[in-house]
Each structure stands twice: as structure tokens, then as C-alpha cells.
Amino acid sequence: MRKTTRLKKKEDLPEWFELAKYEGVSELDTAGWYYQLSIRRNIYDNPISVHASDEEKRDSRYQSFLYALEAITQYGLFPSPDFSDSERLALFLLLQGCGSPSVRPLTCAGISMASWTIEQRPKMGLIKAAQTAYDSPSQLSLGGPAHITVDLRATDKQLKDDFEKWLRDCRREVERQARKRKFSETNFRDWACYQVLPCIDLLLWERYQGVQYTNSLLADSLFPDEVASDEKIRKTVKPTVNELLDLSTIAALGLQAQRSIDKPVKNRNEKS
Incomplete structure (x- = not known):
């Protein structure tokens, strides 16, 4: 050394x-x-x-x-x-892995990138987790963008209440709080x-x-x-x-x- x-x-x-x-x-x-x-x-x-x-x-x-x-x-x-x-900034953000805005649809490209990330990080145990726990939150262990499912049949109030609860639990789990x-x-x-x-x-x-x-x-x-x-x-x-x-x-x-x-x-x- x-x-x-x-x-x-x-x-x-x-x-x-x-x-x-x-x-x-x-x-x-x-x-x-x-x-x-x-x-x-x-x-x-x-x-x-x-x-x-x-x-x-x-x-x-x-x-x-x-x-x-x-x-x-x-x-x-x-x-x-x-x-x-x-659009220029959005492209730069995307290339840097930060996409924008903070809430956006999950695209096919996003699914592909998530799969690639799991394949490239075997040491993190993501592959094993995916094979043994089908309900493991996608990407959550990385502390980055989290993928969720939204049921549009629910009322706006129910969606907002559910999202607020999910966000609170999610931030606690990944230990990442938003800037105040x-x-x-x-x-x-x-x-x-x-x-x-x-x-x-x-x-x-x-x-x-x-x-x-x-x-x-x-x-x-x-x-x-x-x-x-x-x-x-x-x-x-x-x-x-x-x-x-x-x-x-x-x-x-x-x-x-x-x-x-x-x-x-x-x-x-x-x-x-």
C-alpha cells in the first residue's frame, strides 16, 4: 500500500x-x-x-x-x-440518474434500468431478494427512486392519504428525509x-x-x-x-x- x-x-x-x-x-x-x-x-x-x-x-x-x-x-x-x-435540463437530469419531476410515470426504460441495476449489484443481495420475496419493494433498498402502483379507481383523498402514509413509512425505512x-x-x-x-x-x-x-x-x-x-x-x-x-x-x-x-x-x- x-x-x-x-x-x-x-x-x-x-x-x-x-x-x-x-x-x-x-x-x-x-x-x-x-x-x-x-x-x-x-x-x-x-x-x-x-x-x-x-x-x-x-x-x-x-x-x-x-x-x-x-x-x-x-x-x-x-x-x-x-x-x-x-427539456435540456430534463435530459441532463435523466442522464445523471435524477429524473424530473419528482413524481413521474414508470416507463419501459425505467423497468429495464431497474433490472439492469439489480443484475449489476449482486453483492447487495438484490437478486436473491427478488427470487425469494416477490413482494419486496422495487429499488427501495437503494434509497433512490421508488416504484409504486396507483389505483385510479380510488378517490383523490384516499390516494393522498395512502401516499402520505406510504411516503412516511418509506422514508423511515431507507433513512432518507427530505430537505425542509x-x-x-x-x-x-x-x-x-x-x-x-x-x-x-x-x-x-x-x-x-x-x-x-x-x-x-x-x-x-x-x-x-x-x-x-x-x-x-x-x-x-x-x-x-x-x-x-x-x-x-x-x-x-x-x-x-x-x-x-x-x-x-x-x-x-x-x-x-
Whole structure:
């Protein structure tokens, strides 16, 4: 097992790292934050590094990781697509595995994807569960989209009451609670002030290189005009980064972005 080298000096930072590459972060809206974070999250757990074996380098994930890493080193802030058209964002959400809106019909493609997911995850015991318990909730153990059956012969009130009960029990079982509030402009300003995107990129780079940046070095790099900001890295920046890279956070961002684009903007001069 390789010993991780701890880096403490500014000269140890990668040549490509410049805070100037992230100047547009304060202009990001919900869709923009979702786009920037989801791309980084897709490669964050990738275990492949510069020290990868020849066999690992042939893995498609390695090429995807290198492609994303190259874009990070070149741009810092990825050039965002035009998400003003809700269909474009819906397609991107679908490709990222987040579909939208939050309640939607189960399609044949969805059934096919669920079957593929079960086949690709034998270690989770899903195949065995499917063979021995035909009434096992589909996808529930993954904590992602859950498939249900709706009987339209029931009254609207009965459907709403039943769904509310099912949702409450389901969230308890998968231990995933919904956010109580939407992401706000205050959140976006905080994330920009905390320099979360450049921090994530440095953490990605250290994983790729097999090194570790000290909190002091991260503080000097992300907040060059501040003094003694090590505690800020440990107590604020890194916890925020961990929260933003959580799949449930990114999914919530994507769904909120879709709703904000689908919802027509009301003219301020228009009477309510």
C-alpha cells in the first residue's frame, strides 16, 4: 500500500490551480450549481489514480475520470450548458440518474434500468431478494427512486392519504428525509464564499496524485487574503463540501432546478 505524502507548501499545489478560474461562481443559479456539482460527484468516488495499473487504465471509468479532470484543470468552472429550455435540463437530469419531476410515470426504460441495476449489484443481495420475496419493494433498498402502483379507481383523498402514509413509512425505512427548505440565494452565496468548487477540485487532484494537502495549505490557497483560516477549512469548508457531494443533496438541487425552469416567471407589473 502506498504511503500518502502530506503536502504543506504552496509550491506543492498543481500548476493549473488559479482562483481566477472560478470567478463566475457567484453568478451560478440552481441549475448551474447542480451542473457543476454533479459532474464532480460522478468522479469523486473513482478509486483510480495516476498510479493505476495498466488493467485499471483500460477501465472506462479511468477515461471518464481523466476527461473530467482535464476539464477541471483547464476551466475550473465548467462552461455551463444553456438550461433555459426545461427539456435540456430534463435530459441532463435523466442522464445523471435524477429524473424530473419528482413524481413521474414508470416507463419501459425505467423497468429495464431497474433490472439492469439489480443484475449489476449482486453483492447487495438484490437478486436473491427478488427470487425469494416477490413482494419486496422495487429499488427501495437503494434509497433512490421508488416504484409504486396507483389505483385510479380510488378517490383523490384516499390516494393522498395512502401516499402520505406510504411516503412516511418509506422514508423511515431507507433513512432518507427530505430537505425542509429549498436551496436559496443565501446558500449559493455561502458556497461561493466558502470556495467549495476549488476545494473539491483540489481534493480530486490529491486523490488522483495520491497525496494529501494539509488544512493550512488549503486555507492559504482558497483564502489567500485571510489569516489563520485552518479552522475555517476544518469546521466549515470541508463539512459543506461533504454535504454538497452527497447524492441526496445533488438530486434535490436537480429537482429544484427543474421546477424553477418549468414554473413561469411572473411579471412584476402583473396583478396577482
